[in-house]
Amino acid sequence: MLFRSVAVIAALLCAVAPAAAQTAEDPTGLRVKVAAFVQPTNEARTQVVVDLVRAAGFEPEIETFEGGNDRTGPMTGRNVTFTVEGTDTDLTSEILLTAHYDAVKLRDGSLSHGVVDNAASVVAAIRAAELLRSQHLGHTVRVILLDQEELGLIGARKWIEAHGLTNVRAVVNSDVAGYGDTLMYGQNNGDQSAFVTRAVREVCAERAIPCVGFPVYPPSDDRAFSAAGAPVVSLGFQDHVGAHQMWLAFNGGETNGLAEGFVPQVFRLIHSNEDTMERLDPATVELAGAVYAEVIRKLDGITANTPPAR
Structure with a gap:
């Protein structure tokens, strides 16, 4: 019943207010799309994902799995996937986003x-x-919108268990991309990921955007893929000061220069009742989408000495 109610609300929103969702500051209506996730349950958020994927012109697949942890007990999870089909039929590997x-x-x-x-x-x-749909990439791009990351990367682990990584060329993971113009990226995902981080650096240079590489990066679903041997990078956005404070907190050691007990703002924001729409900057979401697409275009064109994960 809740799923049906959410779907009806989403349909009405698209039908009666598309112009209101698009402004000069937010021409693709990203604020309204993000706001749709403010729901009382994660099951309702699943339906929002499905609705947004369909509204974008893709056909989603829902893969259920048995998850949960010691605190929650058994819980059914739902990963939502869809593809941007590649044009090279000789390529069997996929790039994951x-x-x-x-x-x-x-x-x-x-x-x-x-x-x-x-x-x-x-x-x-x-x-x-x-953005990638019109680029005619050789590789198929599989977008996987994962459940139960907050319970211990369970959705990512379950996807890997179900599908394996033999046909995975590379993985681009996004976590925390709601505000700021500085791209952060992890460098701690093993030697197999060197060509992926190189692609990120090239995009940073070509787009002339500020980027900060982390030798130790905050954990996200990339850790599950890295542990299984996949080439992967995790990406996020912060304001310039916040990005450097995060770098120091994770990589600066005892003499990092931060005040004793200092916690970067983003870590006081997430996992709290402060993680609300007031924090969102749609320009960051648009920038993130463009950067992720560009990184994937780079990875699509890299062929020499970079075999898929095994």
């Missing part, structure tokens, strides 16, 4: 709005797929 859509449950039992973590990334991933 991933982002988790579940939100964390707060101490009072309510669900975080989960805007920065991680609805914005999901909308950016769908936006990247829209």
